[in-house]
Amino acid sequence: MKKHLLLIFAIAQLTICKAQQFAFQMTFVDAVGNTDSLTLGYDIAATDTLDAAFLETNIISSAYTSGLDVRAGNVWFQQNFGSGQFGQTPFETKRQIVPNTCGTGNFWLAFPVAEINIVSTHFPIKAYWNKLFFNDTCRNGSVFTGVHPGGWWDTSGFREELETEDSTIFLQNQYYYLNGTDTVNVYWAAFSDSTLLSVGINELTANKNSITIFPNPTSDFVTVGINKSFGEINCVEFYNSFGQVVLTSKQLNNIDISELQSGLYFIKVTGTKGLTAITKLQKI
Numbered sequence: 001m002k003k004h005l006l007l008i009f010a011i012a013q014l015t016i017c018k019a020q021q022f023a024f025q026m027t028f029v030d031a032v033g034n035t036d037s038l039t040l041g042y043d044i045a046a047t048d049t050l051d052a053a054f055l056e057t058n059i060i061s062s063a064y065t066s067g068l069d070v071r072a073g074n075v076w077f078q079q080n081f082g083s084g085q086f087g088q089t090p091f092e093t094k095r096q097i098v099p100n101t102c103g104t105g106n107f108w109l110a111f112p113v114a115e116i117n118i119v120s121t122h123f124p125i126k127a128y129w130n131k132l133f134f135n136d137t138c139r140n141g142s143v144f145t146g147v148h149p150g151g152w153w154d155t156s157g158f159r160e161e162l163e164t165e166d167s168t169i170f171l172q173n174q175y176y177y178l179n180g181t182d183t184v185n186v187y188w189a190a191f192s193d194s195t196l197l198s199v200g201i202n203e204l205t206a207n208k209n210s211i212t213i214f215p216n217p218t219s220d221f222v223t224v225g226i227n228k229s230f231g232e233i234n235c236v237e238f239y240n241s242f243g244q245v246v247l248t249s250k251q252l253n254n255i256d257i258s259e260l261q262s263g264l265y266f267i268k269v270t271g272t273k274g275l276t277a278i279t280k281l282q283k284i
Helices: 002-017 075-081
Strands: 022-029 035-043 068-073 095-099 113-120 125-128 143-145 159-161 167-170 176-179 182-190 211-214 221-226 233-239 245-249 263-271 276-283
Touching: 022 068, 035 068, 035 113, 068 095, 075 113, 075 176, 075 182, 095 113, 211 263, 211 276, 221 263
Parallel strands: 035 095
Antiparallel strands: 022 035, 022 125, 068 113, 113 182, 125 167, 143 159, 143 182, 176 182, 211 221, 233 245, 233 263, 263 276
């Protein structure tokens, strides 16, 4: 009997250890001492919605804790951009594991994002985490930010690098939504290697293939330049900052982007030899 119990315990421990590739806890303290915490992480098998396998549960119907309540969720995204990428069901949860391929495979999984929602009547708030957890090539570019996704690289707004700092103090954010009578302030955590910190508006390439965009920024037409290693071009795709394809083209010259909203876009070029390259474009 004892052997069976030990075997069950060992299997349970093994299962827990493999629950996700990476997870860490953020602790939040408001101006009068109220505290709350949130568990975030990533796994290649996770999704941007709720995953029972990672013990994620929807608590959106639960009243917020008086003073300070911190949750992960998808409500702000759904209210502003629809229910495409982040699921049909609005959710808030105390634990969010997002997909990540550590810079390989699907480009959009290289920068997975968790939406952090905070309800408090006592700002400023201080957040704590263990920066040693981010001393890893898969996540040494991770950030906690109050800047709208897509703006981490090119704006001077509130953004803390999780590997170099272990705490930050922040105020109410310009991004928020209303849940009943409660104002929910929205922030984001993004997991990435150092690419996320080093990339600028001029160029981001996958597989180190050369790609240029001109003019950049632009308001109407753009031309894509590539090196000869690509061969013929299959497709040029324009993605918004949430990974949604908003425009496709078979041509490289004078692509009309005048109907796109102003903001940051990623351009992905796919060649007949199976090569891909990605760069960034600022639409003005």
